[in-house]
Amino acid sequence: MDGRKVAAPVLAACLLAAVGAAALYSNREVRQGQSQQAAIEEEQRQRADLRGVIGSEKEAFFADDRVKRALDQRGLTVAVEKAGSRAIANSYDPKRFDFGFPSGAPAAAQLKQAARANAVYTPFYTPIVVASWRPIAEILVANGIAQPMPGGQYTLDMKALLALSAKGTRWRELKGSAAFATGKGVLLASTDVRSSNSAAMYLALASYLANGEQVVQSNADVERVLAQVAPLFSRQGFQENSTAGPFEDYLALGMGKTPMLVAYESQLIEFWLKHPDKARGDMVMLYPQPTLYSKHVVVPYTATGHRLGQALEADPTLRSLAHEYGYRTAGERKGPELWRQRGIEVPDVLVDVVEPPSNEWLERMVRGIEQRSP
The missing domain is CATH 3.40.190.10 (Periplasmic binding protein-like II)
Known part of the structure; x- marks a missing residue:
């Protein structure tokens, strides 16, 4: 039997399978993109104003118009008051705030216990x-x-x-x-x-x-x-x-x-x-x-406080803006490699x-x- 006659149908089948797999992958990517977009649109519809108390070193970050726009894209408008991080842990008031955002895991642990928070978020550290x-x-x-x-x-x-x-x-x-x-x-x-x-x-x-x-x-x-x-x-x-x-x-x-x-x-x-x-x-x-390391930990007191913590951890725009304020983050780009491009050499690890x-x-x-x- 001519090998070419056997190979042709096999090759055609492989090509069809590859095309099918590519289409499946593409459709999955589209669905995931649509799902993420739908989640963002749902957040925008569920707009929320929230108030928090933060360490003073993060005041400029929250005052940045680019940060405000990125949070607005997720339906969040954030107002903050500043205090020393250890003072934050001793000034928990569920009637006044939706979240606390101290620096340092010990202060955050104390605050988490006071707020009875079932989860915390660590969007950046230094x-x-x-x-x-x-x-x-x-x-x-x-x-x-x-x-x-x-x-x-x-x-x-x-x-x-x-x-x-x-x-x-x-x-x-x-x-x-x-x-x-x-x-x-x-x-x-x-x-x-x-x-x-x-x-x-x-x-x-x-x-x-x-x-x-x-x-x-x-x-x-x-x-x-x-x-x-x-x-x-x-x-x-x-x-x-x-x-x-x-x-x-x-x-x-x-x-x-x-x-x-x-x-x-x-x-x-x-x-x-x-x-x-x-x-x-x-x-x-x-x-x-x-x-x-000093970890910057969002301790949510309310459902909207959870939304802020999730946004700061997951949103690539907010992570990128955190790098502009000198913070290291998780994710593919963590900070030092970007700073190196701007002439600032610090250890990666x-x-x-x-x-x-x-x-x-x-x-x-x-x-x-x-x-x-x-």
Whole structure:
């Protein structure tokens, strides 16, 4: 039998099967697209105004007209009030708000319990960093406490830095300190640990190191670390309640006022994206080793609060806009690769990352610090 006569019908059958499969796939794609469009149209018909309380660092994100339009496409109009993230966890009021949006998993866990929320949403996150200045970073490099990274940022040996703070070392006592030969102590500046998440994350990191590189999880651990961590806050003097104020001082007053500030990576990325000429200046980030991530968690109090959380997690436009404000997200594009295209080099992945204590033990440490304050 002629092989070509046998092959022809087989080839035709294969082609028909391929065409059929392509048509099926295409129809499925069309149906999925239609389903997604129908869901968006249904959301638009079910319009809702909602109110929430957010960490101050997210105020500009919600004020952005592009964010407002993207939320409007999903039928949501959002009004927000700002507060320190830990204060949010203590100010839950179901009569006033539809959601809380603090920074930090411990504060969110407390808020979730108070609100009896059956689900939470984590649309973006950011690592804790130290906002500093290149002359300061180079002094730390000269003393073996920091190391330069590709792209212009630095790693920071947190254990070594906190040891200097504990000894009361002054900047002028360090090797190569001519650029900052002051009598100020080598001490990180932070917000008020009683109200702000960034300070609470600093406490979480300092307590981990003071506890022999173990997460605090007992009364014995709390008692063991308090004597070491309390002075890191009490020696600072006045501290503000949220992250926005100290960061503005850092930008406006320079290293004389704030040589080192506990901050969020997102704050510096956002600033550099808006002021690209500053990205190669003296402002630098020091990535603590170890460090931890601050998760930004939407805790819904109402059905419309759930809709907001779902939109922030799932909507690609909102994720892209979050990158504009320096946040890392899930999804195919997470942030660092986009920032690199804009001339901002940061690590894609941080390896030396620890978890904060549960809210119970963090609260006990905060109360202990408060009791030891003058």
